[in-house]
Amino acid sequence: MRKVTIKDIAKQLNLSTSTVSRALRDSHEIGIETKRKVLELAEQLDYTPDPVALSLLNSHSNDIGVIVPDISNPFFAIVIAGIEDVAFAEGYHVVIYQSHDDYEREVLNVKHIYNRRKDGFLVAVATNTTDFSHFKNLHDKGFPIVFFDRIYEEIDTHKVAVDDYEGAYNATKHLIDQGCQRIVHISGPPHLLISKRRLQGYKTALLDHGLPYHEEYVWSTHFDSQQSIEVARQLLKSAIHPDGIFAASDNIAIGCHAAITEAGLTMPKDIALIGFSDLPMAAMLNPPLSSVAQPAFEMGRSAAELLIKLIKKPNENTQSITKVLHTNVVIRASSLRKT
Amino acid sequence: MRKVTIKDIAKQLNLSTSTVSRALRDSHEIGIETKRKVLELAEQLDYTPDPVALSLLNSHSNDIGVIVPDISNPFFAIVIAGIEDVAFAEGYHVVIYQSHDDYEREVLNVKHIYNRRKDGFLVAVATNTTDFSHFKNLHDKGFPIVFFDRIYEEIDTHKVAVDDYEGAYNATKHLIDQGCQRIVHISGPPHLLISKRRLQGYKTALLDHGLPYHEEYVWSTHFDSQQSIEVARQLLKSAIHPDGIFAASDNIAIGCHAAITEAGLTMPKDIALIGFSDLPMAAMLNPPLSSVAQPAFEMGRSAAELLIKLIKKPNENTQSITKVLHTNVVIRASSLRKT
DNA sequence: ATGAAAGCGCTAACAG
DNA sequence: CTGTTAGCGCTTTCAT
Numbered sequence: 001m002r003k004v005t006i007k008d009i010a011k012q013l014n015l016s017t018s019t020v021s022r023a024l025r026d027s028h029e030i031g032i033e034t035k036r037k038v039l040e041l042a043e044q045l046d047y048t049p050d051p052v053a054l055s056l057l058n059s060h061s062n063d064i065g066v067i068v069p070d071i072s073n074p075f076f077a078i079v080i081a082g083i084e085d086v087a088f089a090e091g092y093h094v095v096i097y098q099s100h101d102d103y104e105r106e107v108l109n110v111k112h113i114y115n116r117r118k119d120g121f122l123v124a125v126a127t128n129t130t131d132f133s134h135f136k137n138l139h140d141k142g143f144p145i146v147f148f149d150r151i152y153e154e155i156d157t158h159k160v161a162v163d164d165y166e167g168a169y170n171a172t173k174h175l176i177d178q179g180c181q182r183i184v185h186i187s188g189p190p191h192l193l194i195s196k197r198r199l200q201g202y203k204t205a206l207l208d209h210g211l212p213y214h215e216e217y218v219w220s221t222h223f224d225s226q227q228s229i230e231v232a233r234q235l236l237k238s239a240i241h242p243d244g245i246f247a248a249s250d251n252i253a254i255g256c257h258a259a260i261t262e263a264g265l266t267m268p269k270d271i272a273l274i275g276f277s278d279l280p281m282a283a284m285l286n287p288p289l290s291s292v293a294q295p296a297f298e299m300g301r302s303a304a305e306l307l308i309k310l311i312k313k314p315n316e317n318t319q320s321i322t323k324v325l326h327t328n329v330v331i332r333a334s335s336l337r338k339t
Numbered sequence: 340m341r342k343v344t345i346k347d348i349a350k351q352l353n354l355s356t357s358t359v360s361r362a363l364r365d366s367h368e369i370g371i372e373t374k375r376k377v378l379e380l381a382e383q384l385d386y387t388p389d390p391v392a393l394s395l396l397n398s399h400s401n402d403i404g405v406i407v408p409d410i411s412n413p414f415f416a417i418v419i420a421g422i423e424d425v426a427f428a429e430g431y432h433v434v435i436y437q438s439h440d441d442y443e444r445e446v447l448n449v450k451h452i453y454n455r456r457k458d459g460f461l462v463a464v465a466t467n468t469t470d471f472s473h474f475k476n477l478h479d480k481g482f483p484i485v486f487f488d489r490i491y492e493e494i495d496t497h498k499v500a501v502d503d504y505e506g507a508y509n510a511t512k513h514l515i516d517q518g519c520q521r522i523v524h525i526s527g528p529p530h531l532l533i534s535k536r537r538l539q540g541y542k543t544a545l546l547d548h549g550l551p552y553h554e555e556y557v558w559s560t561h562f563d564s565q566q567s568i569e570v571a572r573q574l575l576k577s578a579i580h581p582d583g584i585f586a587a588s589d590n591i592a593i594g595c596h597a598a599i600t601e602a603g604l605t606m607p608k609d610i611a612l613i614g615f616s617d618l619p620m621a622a623m624l625n626p627p628l629s630s631v632a633q634p635a636f637e638m639g640r641s642a643a644e645l646l647i648k649l650i651k652k653p654n655e656n657t658q659s660i661t662k663v664l665h666t667n668v669v670i671r672a673s674s675l676r677k678t
Numbered sequence: 679a680t681g682a683a684a685g686c687g688c689t690a691a692c693a694g
Numbered sequence: 695c696t697g698t699t700a701g702c703g704c705t706t707t708c709a710t
Contacts, residue, residue: 005687016697021689031695051454052394053687056702071419071435077411084437093451096410096435098423112432115390225623254623261625284564284593286600286625344703355681360705370679392703395686 004045013037024049055117063093064307065113065121069101069150073223073251074279075296076124079148082300083122090308092119099126110134119311120144122303125152127189127222144310148303151193158306159322160299164194167292167327168201171246171274174290174329176209178272178337180244183211184235186228186256187220188248195220198248198276216240221252228255236263243271244335250275250282250291257285257334272335287333295325343384352376363388394456402432403646404452404460408440408489412562412590413618414635415463418487421639422461429647431458438465449473458650459483461642464491466528466561483649487642490532497645498661499638503533506631506666507540510585510613513629513668515548517611517676519583522550523574525567525595526559527587534559537587537615555579560591567594575602582610583674589614589621589630596624596673611674626672634664 006024010017015034023030023038024047041047055061066083068076080096087094095118099106106126111134113121120143123135132152139145139155148160175183185202188195199218206213217240221231228247232255235242247253253275260271267273267287275282278293302323345363349356354373362369362377363386380386394400405422407415419435426433434457438445445465450473452460459482462474471491478484478494487499514522524541527534538557545552556579560570567586571594574581586592592614599610606612606626614621617632641662 003687006689007687017687018689018698019696022696025689029695034695048450048454050395050687052391052456053702054689055391056389056395056686056704057688057690059702070416071410072413072416074411077409080410080437096437098419098435111387115387117391226619229623254620258623258625258627280565281593281620284568284597286597288597342703345705346703356703357682357705358680361680364705368679373679389703392686393705395688395702396704396706398686 003050004047005050006047009038009041009045009047012041059117060119061117062091063095063116063118064304064311065095065097065109065118067097067099067106067109067113067121067123069099069124069126071096071098074281075149075250075277075294078296079124079300079303082297082302083304084300085297086301086304086308092308094304099129101127103129103131107134110138114138114143120146120307122146122148122307124148124150126150127192130191144307146303146307146310148299149194153193157320158303158310159320160303160306160325161194161322162294162299162325162327164197164327165201165204167276167294167329168198168246168248169205170201170327170329171276171290171292172202172205173209174331175244175246175272175274175335176205176211178244178268178335180272181211182217182240182242183244183246184217184219184240184242186231186235186245186247186252187218188223188252190220195248202246217242221255223249223251225251225255225258228252229259230255232256232259233262236260236265245271245273247273247275250277250279250289253289253291254281254285257289267334268337272337274329274335278330282330283332285334290332290335291330292327293330294327299325342389343386344389345386348377348380348384348386351380398456399458400456401430402434402455402457403643403650404434404436404448404457406436406438406445406448406452406460406462408438408463408465410435410437413620414488414589414616414633417635418463418639418642421636421641422643423639424636425640425643425647431647433643438468440466442468442470446473449477453477453482459485459646461485461487461646463487463489465489466531469530483646485642485646485649487638488533492532496659497642497649498659499642499645499664500533500661501633501638501664501666503536503666504540504543506615506633506668507537507585507587508544509540509666509668510615510631511541511544512548513670514583514585514611514613514674515544515550517583517607517674519611520550521556521579521581522583522585523556523558523579523581525570525574525584525586525591526557527562527591529559534587541585556581560594562588562590564590564594564597567591568598569594571595571598572601575599575604584610584612586612586614589616589618589628592628592630593620593624596628606673607676611676613668613674617669621669622671624673629671629674630669631666632669633666638664 010020023035097109146158275291278291282289362374436448485497614630617630621628
């Protein structure tokens with residue numbers, strides 16, 4: 001029970017494969033009657049064109065790739081949902097790749113994407129990637145790439161990100177407004193652009209409001225709660241005794257939340273806590289977690305739209321655009337002292 | 340700057356493409372010297388065989404698919420990590436598909452997998468799938484399929500699941516041991532096999548320990564915390580006044596956890612709560628959530644091993660095996676009343 | 679030991 | 695309006 005091909009139809013109808021091919025694509029140069037017969041038999045035989053043969057022929061696949069560090073991070077899961085939303089509507093299928101924040105895996109993923117003739121890809125760069133030639137090489141060949149969230153600035157292509165600086169500034173300002181004096185920032189991996197920008201927002205907010213900036217108040221960890229709880233425990237045992245914590249992500253904040261509770265301290269009285277991303281989980285904690293909301297779904301949509309634009313008319317898009325989305329601070333009980 | 344093909348190598352070396360092809364595959368009928376030259380040039384030109392051409396030729400791709408309802412569910416994310424673990428080691432690439440618990444999407448995913456000549460796939464069936472012919476048809480053609488977690492029993496192929504009955508029984512027994520008298524079960528979608536089995540475990544445990552089984556004590560919702568918090572609120576407002584809740588998943592339990600806290604009740608004193616899966620999140624809650632641990636990573640590994648076995652020697656595996664993994668109850672503060 | 683030719687499924691000149 | 699031919703990149707008979 002093999003797959004039915006264009007050949008089968010041709011044979012049964014005593015036509016050539018090219019005629020069948022043309023009839024199927026509704027070419028104007030085919031007799032109305034022939035067309036009808038072909039379409040009918042195709043329907044009846046449940047014919048579907050072979051995408052692999054088409055890929056070999058046209059060098060494209062109607063698939064687009066998306067590389068994220070980790071699908072279990074709800075932020076990326078939501079971004080992917082946004083990507084699928086527009087891709088699906090435009091007739092593209094999205095193939096998900098995980099780099100597991102590992103450079104080697106990321107390189108493998110990129111190769112897979114290119115070799116399988118994907119039409120382009122979207123990527124949030126892996127944490128430990130420092131060599132970007134796997135992106136650069138493809139981009140130089142004109143392969144459509146869009147960066148999102150974890151952006152690499154040096155390649156001249158479309159990018160979508162959030163205003164990290166603004167979000168961090170406002171989160172920190174909020175803590176200051178709540179009367180916090182010793183505000184610690186727990187950052188993500190220091191070399192990431194998003195980490196740098198969030199740190200900058202934190203720093204500027206302090207300075208703007210007459211609070212000193214101390215390097216010892218800036219801690220750092222990975223973007224996952226397992227590691228963050230450890231770091232938070234250390235922090236709470238240290239001599240700093242923070243009365244406010246701005247965590248660079250919700251996963252980090254969740255780790256802090258658990259460590260604070262574990263230490264017998266209460267939020268927001270002893271420590272006011274705020275995270276970044278406003279994952280669905282944030283509202284479920286006890287007390288509910290304040291967070292800087294990122295439009296993750298919208299980020300996915302925008303990135304996909306830009307990629308598809310790039311795929312459809314590669315020439316018209318000489319100007320690469322960087323889309324900056326805005327955040328807003330969602331205040332919940334973990335940081336709300338005053339009413 | 341096109342991709343380098345076997346033809347380029349042939350031309351530069353004044354050989355035929357067939358010779359080059361053979362040399363690359365280290366055929367014995369090729370001169371040692373020729374072989375050396377070919378290999379050297381291939382290396383130098385950074386030649387990689389074109390997987391699309393190979394797919395068209397051999398009807399396979401070295402890709403395996405995995406269909407899950409939703410990647411943002413950490414349980415599935417971990418299963419996928421397990422799948423990738425063994426697939427990667429065996430030289431397969433895993434392509435992730437989301438059904439979003441939607442039948443239509445699932446059918447589309449299956450078609451994509453088949454059309455793109457994936458070597459086989461693993462699937463956790465979508466919640467609202469009631470027609471299984473898209474699986475049945477492929478299975479009848481001999482296409483390798485393995486079911487995991489959300490299993491469909493009627494197709495005779497390998498399956499991997501957890502002992503849901505056992506897990507549910509032990510969770511319920513634990514609540515009974517803690518002195519709970521009015522134990523409510525919040526189930527997942529009722530028609531799912533895992534829901535039925537967990538319900539059965541709950542029921543039997545009650546009966547075995549001299550507690551009555553009331554249908555009004557069984558509530559039901561989807562496997563996500565947003566919807567669960569609503570259901571939990573309703574439950575708490577009802578006349579039941581449960582002193583124990585066994586939630587059919589951690590997401591459901593998280594919703595309950597939030598609703599209980601919101602209502603000003605305390606765990607485990609007023610209500611003892613236990614979930615199912617033991618997601619990383621469970622330990623982070625306040626109070627930490629008890630849960631029935633499922634070996635998610637191991638489930639992924641087993642399922643992938645079975646699929647690859649099926650792919651490699653389809654004939655030898657006439658006997659399909661169903662692997663049942665064991666659970667264990669992880670007790671934390673949300674349910675621990677006695678010490 | 680190597681080459682020529684056919685074919686995987688399909689489309690696109692190029693002919694009639 | 696329809697058929698023939700060539701080719702996407704590769705492997706595999708079948709010759710030599």
